[in-house]
């Protein structure tokens with residue numbers, strides 16, 4: 503069997519330590535892949551403990567509704583290769599929409615957040631003005647999801663970006679296209 507090649511990612515929100523993920527991430531694979539994800543999660547939580555970051559006080563880093571949410575544990579990674587951002591997230595039992603499944607608004611928020619991180623980390627401040635989510639499969643509560651956010655193109659103040667949410671085995675839960683706009687500079691009144 504051919505071994506996958508590896509590319510460094512960075513655990514951005516938590517530390518500048520490097521983590522390892524395959525370059526073909528996250529493309530529907532194998533026990534080996536799931537093992538990597540599990541190790542990565544353990545590492546993320548170890549780091550959080552080491553830095554004394556519990557979900558309750560993650561707001562010290564960011565008051566962001568997704569990243570500080572006690573029901574959504576996020577390990578955030580940024581791919582060195584192209585600046586795309588990966589969130590490894592565990593969704594708790596109280597993010598319920600349909601019985602047993604994640605609320606679609608929470609799915610949208612998680613996608614928006616991950617893609618926004620990719621946009622914010624790659625350039626000037628911009629805000630989401632459009633978010634279009636295609637829901638492909640219901641996301642079970644108490645499960646782990648992999649979210650990927652990437653930039654498609656930037657044209658002046660506008661950036662078109664995309665996001666995908668996967669089961670760790672690669673099955674697609676949801677995908678989104680987003681438009682970001684860099685706010686016009688408001689001149690102070692004299």
Ligand SMILES: CCCCCCCC/C=C\CCCCCCCC(=O)SCCNC(=O)CCNC(=O)[C@H](O)C(C)(C)COP(=O)(O)OP(=O)(O)OC[C@H]1O[C@@H](n2cnc3c(N)ncnc32)[C@H](O)[C@@H]1OP(=O)(O)O
Pocket residue numbers: 564566569614615618619622623626627629630631632659660681683684685686687
């Ligand atoms: C910096 C450091 C970062 C560090 C990062 C650390 C790691 C990351 C950590 C944590 C990540 C957290 C990430 C969370 C973030 C989540 C994202 C959100 O939830 S954002 C909240 C929801 N969005 C809003 O509230 C926007 C509301 N809208 C506005 O305020 C305005 O629309 C604004 C300021 C964005 C633009 O207004 P104007 O007045 O500056 O610009 P105008 O002239 O109206 O539009 C410019 C161009 O854009 C088009 N445009 C505007 N809105 C559009 C729309 N909805 N659809 C299509 N086109 C639109 C217009 O047609 C125009 O295009 P033409 O230049 O004429 O070609």
